[in-house]
Amino acid sequence: MTEPKAPEIIVIGAGIIGVSSALALLRAGHRVRLLDRTGVAAETSSGNAGAFAFTEIEPLATPGIMRKAPKWLLDPLGPLAIRPAYAARIAPWMLRFWRASWPDRYEGGVKAQSSLMTLSRAALERLLPTVDGETRIRREGQLQLFESKSEFEASLPSWEARRQQGIRFDLIEGQQAIAEIQPGLSPRFTHAGFTPDWINVVDPAQWTRHLGHQFVTEGGILDTAEVRALTPGESWVEVVTSTGSLRAGQVVVAAGAWSHHLARGLGDKIPLETERGYNTTFASCDFDLRTHVTFSRHGFVVSKIGEGVRIGGAVELGGLQLPPNYKRAEILLRKAKSFLTGFDPEGGTQWMGFRPSLPDSLPVIGRSPTAERVIYAFGHGHLGLTQSAGTAELVAALAAGRTPEISLAPFAPQRF
Ligand SMILES: Cc1cc2nc3c(=O)[nH]c(=O)nc-3n(C[C@H](O)[C@H](O)[C@H](O)COP(=O)(O)OP(=O)(O)OC[C@H]3O[C@@H](n4cnc5c(N)ncnc54)[C@H](O)[C@@H]3O)c2cc1C
Known part of the structure; x- marks a missing residue:
């Protein structure tokens, strides 16, 4: 008898946060589907200044x-x-x-x-050799x-x-x-x-695409679809998209500046x-x-x-x-x-x-207070590229039910 497949984790948004999180989840042994309404690096992660600004802690x-x-x-x-x-x-x-x-x-x-910067710096150094990153x-x-x-x-x-x-x-x-x-x-x-x-990265769009390519090469699924709503079920989340509905064991919302629209549908008001x-x-x-x-x-x-x-x-x-x-x-x-x-x-x-x-310049990284199978990873402001590898490790820890390496209390969705 073949073992039933573990339910997929769906990551919404293929900017640097979503792509990095999807890769980390895949490498942690999950089945992962990455959804974006346009494609990899379609928005903010494509044209930024390319800096890993680990020193910008203010x-x-x-x-x-x-x-x-x-x-x-x-x-x-x-x-x-x-x-x-x-x-x-x-x-x-x-x-x-x-x-x-x-x-x-x-x-x-x-x-x-x-x-988060200390973790992100160490996480980037861990990531680089595994993705031929130094060049x-x-x-x-x-x-x-x-x-x-x-x-x-x-x-x-x-x-x-x-x-x-x-x-x-x-x-x-x-x-x-x-x-x-x-x-x-x-x-x-x-x-x-x-x-x-x-x-600095040589080019932030290429870097995000490179990680996206790595994700697909290692067995991740990348789909183009706009996510319109999330409906929590008994042991799944229904992901309603422009091309149909999917069921996921867990969902990661990494839709950048559009993430609060999906959160609001779940009843989470995030500023x-x-x-x-x-x-x-x-x-x-x-x-x-x-x-x-x-x-x-x-x-x-x-x-x-x-x-x-x-x-x-x-x-x-x-x-x-x-x-x-x-x-x-x-x-x-x-x-x-x-x-x-x-x-x-x-x-x-x-x-x-x-x-x-977010008004306090900290991202939201944590489980939705209203839907425990939904993990939020967005709101990185000026520092999304910088904090991408660290955020990805935190998302992987949350998805596995492990205690994250840093306290996530300051990043909680309900802090406002
Ligand atoms: C001028 C400028 C310079 C910057 N310089 C730096 C820098 O040097 N260093 C640094 O660390 N940061 C910098 N940043 C910030 C950084 O670019 C962002 O923090 C980062 O790109 C955010 O990544 P993200 O993955 O959260 O969002 P995005 O890259 O915006 O990705 C979100 C993705 O979600 C998708 N999406 C949205 N809604 C849906 C939906 N409903 N269904 C499906 N897909 C959806 C979008 O298509 C998009 O691809 C800069 C930003 C700007 C504007």
Whole structure:
């Protein structure tokens, strides 16, 4: 007699979180089906800056941010903006964002983010040799630039928070010292912090597709279908899709910025919003970029992608429906041209992506409070690529009923 097959685990969403989770579940011995309405790396995971930013442990809602925010918000093309048509909709999220900036919550946020970063870094190092990953990453560090002593000094609490979490960095003063790490920068940058342990992928879309390919090669099933609803049954979850219904033993919701729609259908109200980000990618570039460069004050980064560069960042609170405002990408590009000496590439491809963001900058990783066979893994905001390998290990532990390696209390879906 053949043994009855164990029920499938269905993972919804083939962005970096879903693909990584599906691969980890498959390798843990489950039968896994990965569903996406479009395909692998169809949304945010395709065009991001490609950084494993393990050192970024601070939530966006830092103490005092609400004093700075109005100044930013007055500039409609500044690094943080709310689309007027979305201002009323985003108000409840902003209230929670403000609460997350209270010192005790901020400190709890730093600790939780740190624990996930430590796990994610170790998980990435575990993953790399098993997927021929070393040739697909760059270990070139990150340079965060400041334009004055006072701006640099204002950043010192953040560096102190990193120091307390054991993160290595060098603080640098003077243009010559900065040029030793990255030549060709405008003399306006007088101070910097260099984090040598930062890693980048060569190309985030290719990386996600590579992991997706690995999943299929190892026996995972990848299907194209939009998931419309989840209905918990006695010992299964019914997954209602655009191509029919499926039954799963467990379901992982990793649908990025769209995940809360599925959660709401189960009765879980999770305040997921999107921080829209913009960038421009050039397939080739003459500027000798040696590390990942962050222009703190201006809210954007320059990173190597393939043989070229990607310039972008910014945060626009504007929901999932409003059309993109590519003036944001243009502004960042104009600034980059004045910051990087001799950088004047032609053309470039503009992109907007939907960061899936919770107000406290922590993802939701845990079982649905209303449907125990549903595991949530979404809301990684600015850090989805960074935290993908760690999240995948946590999802695999939850699915197997094992105690996860870190406390998941700060990431619980019901924390709001
Ligand atoms: C400008 C910018 C720069 C960034 N830079 C970085 C960086 O350097 N480092 C970093 O760590 N992070 C970065 N991020 C954030 C990172 O890109 C995201 O956190 C990450 O991509 C989220 O991955 P995800 O898998 O959760 O979502 P997504 O990649 O958006 O994937 C979600 C998937 O779910 C599918 N889906 C949605 N609803 C359904 C449904 N009902 N049925 C079936 N499928 C569905 C979608 O088609 C999509 O493929 C950046 C983001 C932006 C915008």
